Amino acid sequence: MDLLTYLFLDKPLWMWLLFMSLVVALLVFDLGVLNKKDHEIGVAESLRLSAMYIALGLSFSGFIWYTMDGTATAQYLTAFVVEKTLALDNIFVIALIFGFFAIPRQYQHRVLFWGILGVIVLRGIMIGLGATIVEQYGWVLYVFAGFLIFTGIKMLFAADKDHKIEENGLMRFLKKRLNVTDDLHGHDFFVRKPDPATGRVVRYATPLFLALVMIEIADLVFAVDSVPAVFTITTDPYIVYTSNIFAILGLRALYFALSAILHRFAYLKYALSVLLVFIGSKIFIADLMGWAKFPPEWSLGITFAILGAGIVFSLWKTASDKTATQS
Secondary structure, three states, X not given: OOHHHOEEOXXXXXXXXXXXXXXXXHHHHHHHHHOOOOOOOOXXXXXXXXXXXXXXXXXXXXXXXXXOOHHHHHHHHHHHHHHHHHHHHHHHHHXXXXXXXXXXXXXXXXXXXXXXXXXXXXXXXXXXXXXHHHHHOOOHHHHHHHHHHHHHHHHHHHOOOOOOHHHOHHHHHHHHHOOEOOOOOOOOOEEEEEOOOOOOEEEEEOHHHHHHHHHHHHHHHHHHHHHHHHHOOOOOHHHHHHHHHHHHHOHHHHHHHHHHHHHXXXXXXXXXXXXXHHHHHHHHHHHHHOOOOOOHHHHHHHHHHHHHHHHHHHHHHHHHHHHHHHO
């Protein structure tokens, strides 16, 4: 058997290699060309980069259609939109982390870039394990669905609560276990300096490293919601992984465009809660209606409707809140 046609997670190895080669090329282009030097990414540059990544993610659906079929394409697009949307909630937390550690905008891209490498690995592990479990135990999909419904309802009632990083247990653990500098040292994650108690030169972590760790943990927490959500759309690990990674790749670029206007999307969390409940309920609706699977075209349309309503309401509500405050 030709090595390139060897099946890995139900897809020929060449399909996985092609995708990973594209991701590596994008990361090299990003770090080695677009952001070779630390600089503050403006809104215009952020929007151009975000548009490029969204265009690439949507264009990849043509490859899915060519190698698979129309149903797989609709599933990929739905998964891409869902993951992209759920990632918006992650942007709120990233902005909070950068604000807490007072990370200047010129160093934020460096943190997000290295963070994305961790995401690629962690998502791959989670999706690989998830695909294996779902293949062996199909009933796990109902557990995923119930978890999403529960999470959506929980988010709905906790959407207006603020995150407090200083009360995070991991933050307290890191500060106890690591030598941490009070100030940043350029874009370095670690520096060597004398220990005030012994005078010996030891390694210190900088606040930039703590921000990176917190962002990685935040993504891991969000993946607990987003990965099961995509598995309820499709159990094909190739579609799950490629849609996840393409959505996450553009998250860094989108962050710099949205971070300045996050307050205008303050009510979008309610739409995300409803979206999780809808995604989780699809498998039960399909069983109730006697369908083999919830129609992917309907899923894509309803997803757009929920998100569109959430965005419009959020923009309208924040505008009216601002008007009421000024008057």
